[in-house]
Amino acid sequence: MILEGIVTTLSPTGILNIAPMGPEVETGLERFVLRPFRTAQTYQNLKAHPEGVLHVTDDVLLLAQAALGPVEPPRPCFPASHVQGWVLRDTCRYYEFRVTSVDDQQERARMEARVVGTGRLRDFFGFNRAKHAVVEAAILATRAGFLPLEPMRAQFRELEVLVNKTGGEAERAAFALLNAHIERAAQERSRAREQPGQPP
Numbered sequence: 001m002i003l004e005g006i007v008t009t010l011s012p013t014g015i016l017n018i019a020p021m022g023p024e025v026e027t028g029l030e031r032f033v034l035r036p037f038r039t040a041q042t043y044q045n046l047k048a049h050p051e052g053v054l055h056v057t058d059d060v061l062l063l064a065q066a067a068l069g070p071v072e073p074p075r076p077c078f079p080a081s082h083v084q085g086w087v088l089r090d091t092c093r094y095y096e097f098r099v100t101s102v103d104d105q106q107e108r109a110r111m112e113a114r115v116v117g118t119g120r121l122r123d124f125f126g127f128n129r130a131k132h133a134v135v136e137a138a139i140l141a142t143r144a145g146f147l148p149l150e151p152m153r154a155q156f157r158e159l160e161v162l163v164n165k166t167g168g169e170a171e172r173a174a175f176a177l178l179n180a181h182i183e184r185a186a187q188e189r190s191r192a193r194e195q196p197g198q199p200p
Protein backbone atom coordinates (compact mmCIF):
# COMPACT_ATOMS: atom_id res chain seq x y z
CA MET A 1 0.00 0.00 0.00
CA ILE A 2 0.97 3.60 -0.45
CA LEU A 3 1.27 5.77 2.65
CA GLU A 4 1.04 9.47 1.82
CA GLY A 5 3.52 11.06 4.19
CA ILE A 6 6.05 13.83 4.49
CA VAL A 7 9.77 13.14 4.17
CA THR A 8 12.51 15.34 5.57
CA THR A 9 16.03 15.08 4.16
CA LEU A 10 19.22 17.12 4.31
CA SER A 11 21.06 18.71 1.42
CA PRO A 12 24.85 18.29 1.21
CA THR A 13 25.14 21.75 2.79
CA GLY A 14 22.78 20.77 5.62
CA ILE A 15 19.62 22.53 4.42
CA LEU A 16 16.42 20.82 5.60
CA ASN A 17 14.05 19.76 2.81
CA ILE A 18 10.40 18.90 3.47
CA ALA A 19 8.46 17.06 0.76
CA PRO A 20 5.28 14.98 0.55
CA MET A 21 6.15 11.48 -0.64
CA GLY A 22 4.07 8.33 -0.99
CA PRO A 23 6.28 5.34 -0.18
CA GLU A 24 5.18 1.73 -0.64
CA VAL A 25 4.81 0.28 2.84
CA GLU A 26 3.88 -2.99 4.51
CA THR A 27 2.21 -3.51 7.87
CA GLY A 28 4.72 -3.01 10.63
CA LEU A 29 6.69 -0.42 8.66
CA GLU A 30 10.11 -1.89 9.32
CA ARG A 31 11.06 -1.17 5.73
CA PHE A 32 9.53 0.81 2.89
CA VAL A 33 10.23 1.82 -0.69
CA LEU A 34 10.45 5.45 -1.69
CA ARG A 35 9.74 6.33 -5.31
CA PRO A 36 11.08 9.87 -5.82
CA PHE A 37 11.38 11.33 -9.29
CA ARG A 38 15.04 11.93 -10.08
CA THR A 39 14.20 15.62 -10.46
CA ALA A 40 13.05 15.83 -6.81
CA GLN A 41 15.29 17.46 -4.23
CA THR A 42 14.46 14.52 -1.96
CA TYR A 43 16.11 12.18 -4.46
CA GLN A 44 19.20 14.38 -4.80
CA ASN A 45 19.51 14.69 -1.03
CA LEU A 46 19.12 10.97 -0.39
CA LYS A 47 21.75 10.16 -3.01
CA ALA A 48 24.20 12.42 -1.18
CA HIS A 49 23.12 11.58 2.38
CA PRO A 50 21.01 8.39 2.48
CA GLU A 51 19.14 9.17 5.69
CA GLY A 52 15.87 10.92 6.43
CA VAL A 53 12.63 10.88 8.37
CA LEU A 54 9.19 9.78 7.10
CA HIS A 55 6.32 11.51 8.93
CA VAL A 56 2.71 10.36 9.24
CA THR A 57 0.62 13.46 9.78
CA ASP A 58 -2.82 14.97 9.35
CA ASP A 59 -1.34 18.46 8.81
CA VAL A 60 -2.56 18.99 5.27
CA LEU A 61 -1.60 22.67 5.26
CA LEU A 62 2.04 21.66 5.66
CA LEU A 63 1.58 18.94 3.04
CA ALA A 64 0.17 21.49 0.56
CA GLN A 65 2.90 24.05 1.26
CA ALA A 66 5.66 21.45 0.96
CA ALA A 67 4.18 20.12 -2.29
CA LEU A 68 4.57 23.57 -3.86
CA GLY A 69 8.06 24.49 -2.65
CA PRO A 70 10.11 25.49 0.37
CA VAL A 71 8.00 25.74 3.53
CA GLU A 72 7.71 29.23 5.01
CA PRO A 73 7.84 30.01 7.87
CA PRO A 74 10.08 27.09 8.91
CA ARG A 75 8.29 24.49 11.04
CA PRO A 76 9.56 23.54 14.50
CA CYS A 77 11.77 20.45 14.37
CA PHE A 78 14.05 18.48 16.64
CA PRO A 79 17.08 16.34 15.72
CA ALA A 80 16.42 12.68 14.89
CA SER A 81 18.00 10.19 17.31
CA HIS A 82 19.23 7.45 14.96
CA VAL A 83 20.01 9.32 11.75
CA GLN A 84 21.40 12.67 10.83
CA GLY A 85 18.13 14.47 10.09
CA TRP A 86 15.19 16.37 11.54
CA VAL A 87 11.80 15.40 12.95
CA LEU A 88 8.81 17.74 12.47
CA ARG A 89 7.42 18.50 15.92
CA ASP A 90 3.76 18.66 14.83
CA THR A 91 3.47 15.16 13.46
CA CYS A 92 1.60 12.06 14.62
CA ARG A 93 4.32 9.44 14.14
CA TYR A 94 7.68 9.33 12.45
CA TYR A 95 10.12 6.80 11.04
CA GLU A 96 13.82 7.56 10.89
CA PHE A 97 15.29 5.66 7.95
CA ARG A 98 18.44 4.77 6.08
CA VAL A 99 18.38 4.03 2.34
CA THR A 100 19.79 0.55 1.74
CA SER A 101 19.58 0.33 -2.06
CA VAL A 102 18.94 2.63 -4.98
CA ASP A 103 17.71 1.77 -8.45
CA ASP A 104 17.64 4.89 -10.57
CA GLN A 105 17.41 3.43 -14.04
CA GLN A 106 13.91 4.87 -14.46
CA GLU A 107 12.75 8.48 -14.27
CA ARG A 108 11.18 7.55 -10.95
CA ALA A 109 13.85 6.03 -8.74
CA ARG A 110 13.31 3.16 -6.35
CA MET A 111 14.97 3.60 -2.97
CA GLU A 112 14.62 0.82 -0.42
CA ALA A 113 14.79 2.10 3.12
CA ARG A 114 15.19 0.45 6.51
CA VAL A 115 13.55 2.03 9.54
CA VAL A 116 16.12 2.56 12.29
CA GLY A 117 14.08 4.56 14.82
CA THR A 118 10.44 5.55 15.38
CA GLY A 119 8.42 7.87 17.58
CA ARG A 120 4.83 8.92 18.37
CA LEU A 121 4.04 12.52 19.21
CA ARG A 122 0.26 12.96 19.03
CA ASP A 123 -2.98 11.33 17.91
CA PHE A 124 -4.07 11.30 14.27
CA PHE A 125 -7.18 13.45 13.73
CA GLY A 126 -9.13 10.69 11.99
CA PHE A 127 -10.98 10.44 8.69
CA ASN A 128 -11.98 13.77 7.24
CA ARG A 129 -13.11 14.30 3.66
CA ALA A 130 -11.64 17.79 3.44
CA LYS A 131 -8.20 16.55 4.50
CA HIS A 132 -8.34 13.79 1.90
CA ALA A 133 -9.55 16.28 -0.71
CA VAL A 134 -6.51 18.47 0.04
CA VAL A 135 -4.20 15.46 -0.39
CA GLU A 136 -5.78 14.79 -3.81
CA ALA A 137 -5.56 18.46 -4.78
CA ALA A 138 -1.91 18.59 -3.68
CA ILE A 139 -1.01 15.61 -5.85
CA LEU A 140 -2.77 17.23 -8.81
CA ALA A 141 -1.05 20.57 -8.17
CA THR A 142 2.40 18.96 -8.35
CA ARG A 143 1.46 17.86 -11.88
CA ALA A 144 0.22 21.27 -13.05
CA GLY A 145 3.38 21.78 -15.07
CA PHE A 146 2.69 18.93 -17.47
CA LEU A 147 -0.94 17.68 -17.26
CA PRO A 148 -3.94 19.25 -19.07
CA LEU A 149 -5.27 21.96 -16.79
CA GLU A 150 -8.98 22.01 -17.69
CA PRO A 151 -9.71 18.51 -16.31
CA MET A 152 -7.62 19.45 -13.29
CA ARG A 153 -9.67 22.58 -12.67
CA ALA A 154 -12.86 20.51 -12.93
CA GLN A 155 -11.48 18.11 -10.29
CA PHE A 156 -10.57 21.08 -8.11
CA ARG A 157 -14.15 22.34 -8.27
CA GLU A 158 -15.40 18.97 -7.01
CA LEU A 159 -12.79 18.77 -4.26
CA GLU A 160 -13.60 22.32 -3.17
CA VAL A 161 -17.15 21.26 -2.25
CA LEU A 162 -15.75 18.70 0.21
CA VAL A 163 -13.27 21.17 1.65
CA ASN A 164 -15.95 23.80 2.25
CA LYS A 165 -18.44 21.29 3.63
CA THR A 166 -16.21 19.31 5.98
CA GLY A 167 -12.93 21.19 6.52
CA GLY A 168 -11.64 23.73 8.98
CA GLU A 169 -9.52 26.83 8.52
CA ALA A 170 -6.30 24.90 7.79
CA GLU A 171 -7.95 22.78 5.09
CA ARG A 172 -9.47 25.86 3.44
CA ALA A 173 -6.12 27.69 3.55
CA ALA A 174 -4.34 24.66 2.08
CA PHE A 175 -6.90 24.33 -0.70
CA ALA A 176 -6.68 28.06 -1.52
CA LEU A 177 -2.89 27.78 -1.90
CA LEU A 178 -3.20 24.83 -4.27
CA ASN A 179 -5.99 26.44 -6.25
CA ALA A 180 -3.93 29.63 -6.68
CA HIS A 181 -1.06 27.47 -7.92
CA ILE A 182 -3.08 25.85 -10.71
CA GLU A 183 -4.68 29.17 -11.66
CA ARG A 184 -1.16 30.65 -11.99
CA ALA A 185 -0.13 27.67 -14.11
CA ALA A 186 -3.20 28.19 -16.34
CA GLN A 187 -2.37 31.90 -16.79
CA GLU A 188 1.25 31.10 -17.64
CA ARG A 189 0.13 28.61 -20.25
CA SER A 190 -2.31 30.99 -21.88
CA ARG A 191 0.39 33.73 -21.93
CA ALA A 192 2.80 31.25 -23.54
CA ARG A 193 0.13 30.43 -26.18
CA GLU A 194 -0.42 34.14 -26.92
CA GLN A 195 3.30 34.91 -27.17
CA PRO A 196 4.93 31.84 -28.69
CA GLY A 197 8.71 31.90 -28.45
CA GLN A 198 8.68 34.00 -25.25
CA PRO A 199 9.69 32.31 -22.00
CA PRO A 200 6.50 31.51 -20.00
Ligand SMILES: Cc1cc2nc3c(=O)[nH]c(=O)nc-3n(C[C@H](O)[C@H](O)[C@H](O)COP(=O)(O)O)c2cc1C
Nearest residue numbers: 004019020021022035036037040041042138139142
Ligand atom coordinates in the same frame (compact mmCIF):
# COMPACT_ATOMS: atom_id res chain seq x y z
C1 LIG B 1 0.54 13.17 -1.21
C2 LIG B 1 1.70 13.35 -2.16
C3 LIG B 1 2.51 12.28 -2.48
C4 LIG B 1 3.59 12.43 -3.34
N1 LIG B 1 4.40 11.37 -3.61
C5 LIG B 1 5.48 11.53 -4.39
C6 LIG B 1 6.38 10.43 -4.64
O1 LIG B 1 6.18 9.31 -4.18
N2 LIG B 1 7.45 10.68 -5.45
C7 LIG B 1 7.72 11.92 -5.97
O2 LIG B 1 8.73 12.09 -6.64
N3 LIG B 1 6.87 12.95 -5.75
C8 LIG B 1 5.80 12.80 -4.97
N4 LIG B 1 4.95 13.85 -4.74
C9 LIG B 1 5.25 15.14 -5.38
C10 LIG B 1 6.33 15.87 -4.59
O3 LIG B 1 5.93 16.10 -3.26
C11 LIG B 1 6.62 17.23 -5.24
O4 LIG B 1 7.09 17.04 -6.55
C12 LIG B 1 7.60 18.02 -4.44
O5 LIG B 1 7.74 19.30 -5.02
C13 LIG B 1 8.96 17.35 -4.37
O6 LIG B 1 9.72 18.09 -3.46
P1 LIG B 1 11.29 18.05 -3.44
O7 LIG B 1 11.76 18.49 -4.81
O8 LIG B 1 11.63 19.03 -2.36
O9 LIG B 1 11.71 16.64 -3.12
C14 LIG B 1 3.86 13.70 -3.90
C15 LIG B 1 3.03 14.78 -3.60
C16 LIG B 1 1.94 14.62 -2.74
C17 LIG B 1 1.09 15.80 -2.43
